[in-house]
Amino acid sequence: MSEVPVAPEAYRAYLQELRRNAPKVTRGLVLVYTGDGKGKTTAALGIAVRALGVGWRVAFLQFIKGPWKSSEEHIVPLFGERWLFRKLGRGFTWEHDSLDEDQAAAQEAWQEARNVLLSGDYEVVVLDEINYVLSYRFLPVEMVIETLRQRPSHVHVVCTGRNAPEALVAFADLVTEMRKVKHPFDQGVLAQRGLDF
Numbered sequence: 158m159s160e161v162p163v164a165p166e167a168y169r170a171y172l173q174e175l176r177r178n179a180p181k182v183t184r185g186l187v188l189v190y191t192g193d194g195k196g197k198t199t200a201a202l203g204i205a206v207r208a209l210g211v212g213w214r215v216a217f218l219q220f221i222k223g224p225w226k227s228s229e230e231h232i233v234p235l236f237g238e239r240w241l242f243r244k245l246g247r248g249f250t251w252e253h254d255s256l257d258e259d260q261a262a263a264q265e266a267w268q269e270a271r272n273v274l275l276s277g278d279y280e281v282v283v284l285d286e287i288n289y290v291l292s293y294r295f296l297p298v299e300m301v302i303e304t305l306r307q308r309p310s311h312v313h314v315v316c317t318g319r320n321a322p323e324a325l326v327a328f329a330d331l332v333t334e335m336r337k338v339k340h341p342f343d344q345g346v347l348a349q350r351g352l353d354f
């Protein structure tokens with residue numbers, strides 16, 4: 158394809174052509190990024206960028222809402238409906254008073270994610286930090302796996318977060334464990350905008 162046009166109309170046409178030429182997914186995969194080293198969400202964003210570049214649609218669903226706005230939200234206007242970025246549930250921070258409340262919020266978040274997965278509208282669906290939610294048993298892993306089985310076959314799914322449950326690791330096609338060798342946090346350097354969020 159030619160150079161990326163800047164004028165809005167031409168850009169829209171360019172995106173449409175990209176979409177027309179997008180490769181078909183013959184076998185959607187389940188990818189898991191876990192471990193205690195930095196890079197899990199970043200890796201998922203890397204896949205998202207690649208997928209958008211090839212003309213696919215991407216849903217990036219966040220199970221945990223940080224106190225800050227992630228910079229990735231700003232990608233939205235560039236790709237329009239091709240890029241769905243959503244904080245699930247009630248903009249959930251997982252700091253409720255009771256387990257019941259956590260589970261109810263997790264269920265709510267999961268219903269949204271499930272609808273997106275089963276819709277088949279997105280070639281790539283990222284379930285950011287779902288491993289965390291599963292490892293605390295806010296959601297039963299069997300239920301999530303059942304939906305992964307049911308999803309349309311052209312949907313790739315990326316699950317991120319520490320402590321991916323064994324059942325999900327067993328089910329996934331690809332599992333990468335990020336291992337911390339060094340992290341600046343240990344030297345007192347806090348998360349930085351643009352690099353960490």
Ligand code: ATP
Nearest residue numbers: 193194195196197198199200319337340342348353
């Ligand atoms: P990133 O979003 O940077 O790829 P991540 O998804 O692998 O990180 P999370 O467990 O989601 O890691 O943690 C999110 C935040 O915590 C990020 O700001 C990240 O830099 C930071 N972080 C990740 N791993 C570590 C670590 N081992 N020690 C300290 N801070 C960490």
Ligand code: MG
Nearest residue numbers: 197198317318
């Ligand atoms: Mg993360």
